[in-house]
Amino acid sequence: MVDDFPVLSAGPTPHTKLEAWSFELGGEVDDPISWRWEEFLELPTETITVDIHCVTKWSKLDTSWRGVSLDTLLGRVRTEAEYVTAWCDGGYTTNLPLEDLTGGRAWIAHTYAGEPLEPEHGGPARLLVPHLYFWKSAKWVRGLTLRSTDEPGFWEAAGYHNYGDPWKEQRYWSD
Ligand SMILES: Nc1nc2c(c(=O)[nH]1)N[C@H]1C(S)=C(S)[C@@H](COP(=O)(O)O)O[C@H]1N2
Ligand SMILES: [Mo]
Numbered sequence: 001m002v003d004d005f006p007v008l009s010a011g012p013t014p015h016t017k018l019e020a021w022s023f024e025l026g027g028e029v030d031d032p033i034s035w036r037w038e039e040f041l042e043l044p045t046e047t048i049t050v051d052i053h054c055v056t057k058w059s060k061l062d063t064s065w066r067g068v069s070l071d072t073l074l075g076r077v078r079t080e081a082e083y084v085t086a087w088c089d090g091g092y093t094t095n096l097p098l099e100d101l102t103g104g105r106a107w108i109a110h111t112y113a114g115e116p117l118e119p120e121h122g123g124p125a126r127l128l129v130p131h132l133y134f135w136k137s138a139k140w141v142r143g144l145t146l147r148s149t150d151e152p153g154f155w156e157a158a159g160y161h162n163y164g165d166p167w168k169e170q171r172y173w174s175d
Pocket of ligand 1: 005006007008009010011053054055088089090092120121122134135136137138139140141
């Protein structure tokens, strides 16, 4: 367990201006949709208190976030897709089954411990999928591409497990 909150990034921290920020649902959807920052802040938010698990074996308990549920966002599009690629400023990607983003299990979080999410931790907003290993919780997320076929993201293509269930310790493809 860790008390501080380690920063793990594959590259430099992007600093996207809020005026230039948007969040987009695209790919295999009937009508792609995107929200600018002010629009995004008007969406209903939820408070999430969860444990997070990094693949490098640290866990942090009872972290507190605020953000918009993916149920709210995905409710605005019609799709037959079964997978998503989350994409980010800086070029990071990660893939997930669409189902794992539904059912009150995933958020786009913009607040951490009552403060705007720091850039190092993914601000202005990051994906938060606490039931999977934390590399799935893409920082600086800018959109989801919905797909009918699964496509490995950055770490998944580099050998991390495609699904990443911490309780099954699915760290690498061989796990
Ligand atoms: N865009 C982006 N998101 C990312 C990463 C990254 O390198 N780039 N690293 C992932 C990994 S491996 C982990 S453990 C967590 C770390 O989040 P933290 O830096 O807020 O602790 O972010 C995940 N999301
Ligand atoms: Mo990680």
